């Protein structure tokens with residue numbers, strides 16, 4: 095985490111200059127397409143991105159999508175609720191595995 | 205953020221407009237320098253910037269206001285005593301009678317706090333002008349004498365343009381002061397009751413959204429859809445259009461940017477988002493702005509920076525010469541980046557698209 099420098103975010107768009115430019119171009123074109131207004135609004139997509147950013151714990155994405163959510167007109171409650179959704183899925187995903195633990199324990203215990 | 209006094213009353217250095225201009229040019233408080241706005245216009249052969257013709261006569265009726273919003277570019281507040289006199293207003297009427305300028309945009313402070321406001325609007329409506337009142341909403345419920353504003357606006361065909369930074373209390377009050385949201389909602393209901401903002405009526409009620417912080421406004425039509433949905437759902441309130449406005453880095457908003465350490469990043473955002481299309485449509489090309497003491501400016505922002513029109517023979521409404529003014533070169537500085545970021549920004553919201 096200590097490698098994170100906020101100003102590096104601005105350099106993201108230049109990764110193609112280092113190498114594999116065609117792949118970078120394809121990625122950015124795809125990325126741009128994904129975030130366009132569609133069946134979901136741009137604001138909704140930005141909230142999803144914010145939630146996912148928390149689960150992948152990417153400081154760059156958290157920085158970028160906090161700004162983007164504010165810009166797109168989401169409020170504090172909506173942003174926090176989105177993060178809670180991500181947290182609920184993460185904790186749920188941890189807890190649901192306890193079923194396997196219980197199964198195994200049942201198998202092993204008298 | 206919770207100031208109750210203007211910067212001027214606080215003795216803040218930034219109340220001096222020279223200091224603000226120095227900051228914007230990296231010569232005071234910060235050393236961040238950005239490409240010159242005028243150079244950006246040179247690149248697209250738009251310099252010197254010329255008017256397309258004055259269509260909007262924007263009168264700042266005074267700096268007095270019942271609110272002290274954190275972002276206010278006028279540095280308005282209850283402690284500001286600068287108010288346009290009846291004599292100056294009469295001179296405005298004379299000009300409006302003798303030119304075919306169609307729209308009169310009333311701003312302040314709270315324009316309604318000018319003691320001659322009601323009389324002036326009546327006179328304007330006799331002239332058949334399209335009248336816009338930039339109403340902060342809370343004034344309607346602030347005092348009994350203003351409760352009649354919705355009916356009065358309706359009677360004189362006034363278009364109402366009102367700030368509501370957000371459809372939640374927390375975000376609105378952090379920018380505009382405690383209690384402002386609740387009072388604004390009450391005022392909006394009063395306006396809706398007489399037909400303002402209701403589809404199919406003549407009474408136009410437009411809202412102004414500006415970000416409550418150091419970020420740019422998002423897409424105007426998406427924000428409008430969200431505001432409409434939320435205000436209807438939560439409060440059963442309706443309105444016509446939403447204008448998304450960028451905060452211009454001057455006055456109290458500049459102070460906030462500097463205090464919060466956001467100045468450089470915000471300017472960079474504005475400069476990066478510079479849009480040449482928006483530059484062609486900036487509002488100073490069809491607007492003239494008049495200060496409480498009768499001086500002429502290219503826009504309300506230049507007025508607050510003390511940057512008078514460049515036409516030396518027509519600096520004041522007493523020497524108003526529309527032909528000369530239509531030929532003036534518009535005075536530009538680094539704050540102009542606020543008008544050209546993204547989809548652009550004016551008193552009527554986005555300027556492109």
Ligand code: SF4
Nearest residue numbers: 269271273276313340
């Ligand atoms: S209501 Fe308008 S004029 Fe009054 S302080 Fe707020 S922004 Fe300034």
Ligand code: SF4
Nearest residue numbers: 486488503505540543
């Ligand atoms: S700040 Fe005023 S002068 Fe500058 S571009 Fe905007 S409207 Fe024109």
